[in-house]
Amino acid sequence: MFLWIVIDVILWGFITKYLGSLGKDTFSFVNIILGAIILWGFLTRIEHGLMMGFLEDIWSRNFINYFASPLKIGEYIAGLVTTSIITGIFGFSVMLLIAGLAFGYNIFKIGFFLLPFLLILFIFGMAMGIFVSALIFRLGPAAEWIGWPIPMVLSVFSGVFYPISTLPKFLQIFSRVIPASYVFESMRAILAASLGTSPSTGSGQALTINLFIGFGLAFTYLLLTYFFFIRVYRYNLKHGTIARFNIE
Amino acid sequence: MNETLKVVGLVKEYDSFRAVDNVTFAVKPGEIVGLLGPNGAGKTTTINMILGILEPTAGSIEVLGKNLKEHRTEIVKQTNFAAVYAQMPGNLTVYQNLYVFGLLYQVRNLKEKIKSLLHDFDLEAFANTKAGLLSSGELSRLNLAKALINEPSLLLLDEPTASLDPSVANFIRERIKKRTAETETTVLWTSHNMYEIEAVCDKVLFLSHGKILLTGNPRTLPAEYGKKDLEELFISAAREPLFFNG
Numbered sequence: 001m002f003l004w005i006v007i008d009v010i011l012w013g014f015i016t017k018y019l020g021s022l023g024k025d026t027f028s029f030v031n032i033i034l035g036a037i038i039l040w041g042f043l044t045r046i047e048h049g050l051m052m053g054f055l056e057d058i059w060s061r062n063f064i065n066y067f068a069s070p071l072k073i074g075e076y077i078a079g080l081v082t083t084s085i086i087t088g089i090f091g092f093s094v095m096l097l098i099a100g101l102a103f104g105y106n107i108f109k110i111g112f113f114l115l116p117f118l119l120i121l122f123i124f125g126m127a128m129g130i131f132v133s134a135l136i137f138r139l140g141p142a143a144e145w146i147g148w149p150i151p152m153v154l155s156v157f158s159g160v161f162y163p164i165s166t167l168p169k170f171l172q173i174f175s176r177v178i179p180a181s182y183v184f185e186s187m188r189a190i191l192a193a194s195l196g197t198s199p200s201t202g203s204g205q206a207l208t209i210n211l212f213i214g215f216g217l218a219f220t221y222l223l224l225t226y227f228f229f230i231r232v233y234r235y236n237l238k239h240g241t242i243a244r245f246n247i248e
Numbered sequence: 249m250n251e252t253l254k255v256v257g258l259v260k261e262y263d264s265f266r267a268v269d270n271v272t273f274a275v276k277p278g279e280i281v282g283l284l285g286p287n288g289a290g291k292t293t294t295i296n297m298i299l300g301i302l303e304p305t306a307g308s309i310e311v312l313g314k315n316l317k318e319h320r321t322e323i324v325k326q327t328n329f330a331a332v333y334a335q336m337p338g339n340l341t342v343y344q345n346l347y348v349f350g351l352l353y354q355v356r357n358l359k360e361k362i363k364s365l366l367h368d369f370d371l372e373a374f375a376n377t378k379a380g381l382l383s384s385g386e387l388s389r390l391n392l393a394k395a396l397i398n399e400p401s402l403l404l405l406d407e408p409t410a411s412l413d414p415s416v417a418n419f420i421r422e423r424i425k426k427r428t429a430e431t432e433t434t435v436l437w438t439s440h441n442m443y444e445i446e447a448v449c450d451k452v453l454f455l456s457h458g459k460i461l462l463t464g465n466p467r468t469l470p471a472e473y474g475k476k477d478l479e480e481l482f483i484s485a486a487r488e489p490l491f492f493n494g
Contacts (some may be wrong), residue, residue: 056337059378065394066332068299069352070325237303239262243296 002094005041010243011094013103031191033161034105036184038095040160041182043121043128045091045152049084050129051136051246057140061120063245073233078228080133081126088125110190113207117183120214123177127221128154134229136237141245159184182214251310252277252402252434255300260293260458269305269458275388275451277401278432280425282445282466285419285455291438294455294476295404298301298436299329311402326354330395331406335387338380342371342390346397353398362423365393368423385416392420396427406438409444417441422449440464452478456487461485 017030058065066076099105107114132147138147155161156170158180164172176180186207236242251274260268268290273305275281280408283291296302300320309316311323336345346365351359366372369389374382379390388408388414395403405424409417425448428435439445445452447468462469462485475481 025405056339060339061333061335063348064296064299064329064331064339065336067354068324068327068329069349070321072321080401119369124417141390164285237301240260240293240296241300243292 002091005045005091005095007233008016008037008041009034009098010102011247013099013105017103030103030185031109031228032101032107032188034103035187035191038099038105038107039121039183039187039214040151040155040158041095042088042092042118042178043125045082046122046133047128047151048147049087049091050126050142051132051176052087053080053083054129054133054136055141055144058136058144058190058245061245063242067242073230075136077130077229080129084126084129087120104190104205110187113186113190113211115186116211116215120179120183120211120218123215123218125224127218127225130222130225130229132228134225134232136243137229137234138185140241159188177217179214179218182210182217186210186214195216250277251275252279252312253436254310255294255298256308256310258294258297260290260297260302261305264295266458268297268304271455271460272307273460273463275402275434275436277434278428279451280428280435280437280449282449282452283436283438284442284445284482289455291407291455293458294332295329295406295436295438298402298404299418300324300329303310313375319425322454325398326328326400327402327404328353328390328395328398329398329404329406330388330408332388332391332408332410334391336379336390336394339378341376341378342366343375345390347356348420350397355398361397370419382422385412388412388416388420391424399431400433403433403435405435407438408490414458424448426449440480441472446460446478454482455490456485460483 012034016033019033020029032139069100096107105248110117132150135146157167157174158178159175160180164175164181164185167175189207253275255274256272258268258271259266271290272293283294285291288394289290293302297304298311298316300323312326314323335469336405340348343362343366345364347358350361355361366375371386371389371393379387382390392408395405403424409420412420421444424435427433437445450465452462452466453460453463453468454480464472468476470481473481473484475484
C-alpha cells in the first residue's frame with residue numbers, strides 16, 4: 001500500500017542529495033523538493049485512500065449489501081473519508097520517517113504554517129477522492145482508470161516541483177484555481193525566506209492571504225464534490241446502476 | 249394492516265422499456281412467497297425496489313404498514329437480503345463481516361448474536377477465515393447469516409441457492425424454513441429451481457415481461473392449469489405468456 005510513496009521519497013531523496021552537492025549551500029534542495037514530494041504524497045494518499053475504499057466495495061461486489069442496509073449515503077462518504085484519513089496519516093508518517101532518517105529532512109522547518117498546509121491538502125485530497133469516486137459511481141467500474149493519474153496531472157499546475165511563475169501565463173490560470181498551488185508557493189516562500197534567499201516573499205500577511213484562498217477553494221470543492229456524489233447516487237437510484245455494479 | 253409487505257401498482261420504466269408493469273401483491277407474516285419467471289421477467293427489479301436501491305417509476309411499497317419512500321431508514325432496519333451476486337468483502341474474516349453488518353443494523357448483544365449465527369450456519373470453524381477464501385457453499389451460508397443478523401421481519405432472497413450443490417442448497421432451505429417458522433419472518437424468494445419453490449414456498453407469483461401472470465399455491469397450481477408439475481407450468485408460462493394472460 002505504501003510502496004510507491006516509499007520509493008518516491010527514496011528516489012527524490014537521492015536526487016535532491018545529488019542536486020544539493022552541485023548547488024552547495026545556496027539552495028536547500030532537501031527541504032524544498034523533498035518537502036514538496038512529501039506534502040504532495042500526503043495529498044495523493046488522501047485522494048487514493050478515499051478512492052480505494054470506494055473501489056474495494058465495487059471489487060468485492062458489496063454495494064447492494066451496504067446500500068440496502070440502514071447506512072445513509074452521507075455516512076457512507078464519512079466512512080470513506082475516515083479510512084482515507086487513517087491511510088493518509090500513516091503514509092505521511094512513513095514518508096517523514098524515511099526522509100528524516102535517510103536524508104535528514106525535518107518538516108517542522110516549515111514552522112507554524114505546516115498545520116494549515118496539511119489541512120488544505122487534506123481537504124483538497126478528500127474533494128478529489130470524492131469527485132473521482134462519484135465519476136466511477138456514475139460511469140461504472142471501467143472508469144476506475146480516471147482516478148489514478150489525476151494527482152500527477154494536477155501536480156503540473158500546482159507548483160509542486162517548481163514555482164508557478166515557471167509556467168506559461170495561460171497555464172497559470174489553472175494554478176489559481178487549484179488550492180494546492182497556494183500551499184506549495186507559500187511553502188517555498190517560507191523556506192526561501194528562512195534561508196535568506198528571498199526575504200520579501202516570506203511576509204506573513206501575504207502567506208495568510210494565500211492560505212485563506214487555498215482553504216476557501218479546497219472547502220468549496222469539498223462541498224461541490226459532496227453534492228455531486230449525492231446527485232450521482234440519486235441518479236443511480238433511478239436508473240438501477242447500484243444493482244448493476246454487482247453484476248458488472 | 250396485517251401484511252408485512254404490500255406492493256401496489258408497482259412500475260419501473262427505463263426510457264420506453266417497462267421492466268415492471270403494474271405489479272400488485274401482498275405477503276403476510278410468516279409466509280414464504282416465491283417470485284418466479286424467466287430471465288428478464290422483472291423479479292430482481294422488483295426485489296431491488298423493495299430493498300430501496302431502485303426508485304420505482306410509479307406505485308407504492310409498504311413494509312409493516314409504512315411507506316418505503318417516506319420511512320426508508322426505519323424500514324431497512326427490519327429487512328435484509330441475500331443474493332448470489334451480492335458478496336461480502338473478501339478481505340474481512342467471517343466474524344469481521346458479521347460484526348460490521350451487525351453494527352450497521354444496530355444489532356443488540358452483537359457478539360452473542362454472531363456466535364449463534366456461526367453455530368446455526370455451521371461457520372464456527374471459519375470465523376477467522378477471510379471471506380475471499382471461502383467456497384461458494386460457505387459464502388452462501390455467510391450471506392445468509394448476514395441476512396439474518398438483524399432478525400428481519402422481511403427477508404428478500406434472490407436465488408440464494410443458485411450454483412450450490414444439492415446438499416448445501418438443502419441446508420440453506422432448511423435453515424430458512426426453520427427460521428421462518430420460529431420467528432414469523434416473511435420471505436420473498438426468487439429461484440429457477442422449481443423443486444425448491446415447491447418445497448419451500450406457501451405461494452408463488454409468476455412474472456413475465458414485468459407482469460404477474462399467475463399466482464397460487466405451488467403444489468396445486470400446476471393441476472389447475474392441466475400441467476404435470478411446476479416446472480412444466482413454468483415452461484408453458486414462459487413460452488406462451490399470452491395464454492395465461494388471457
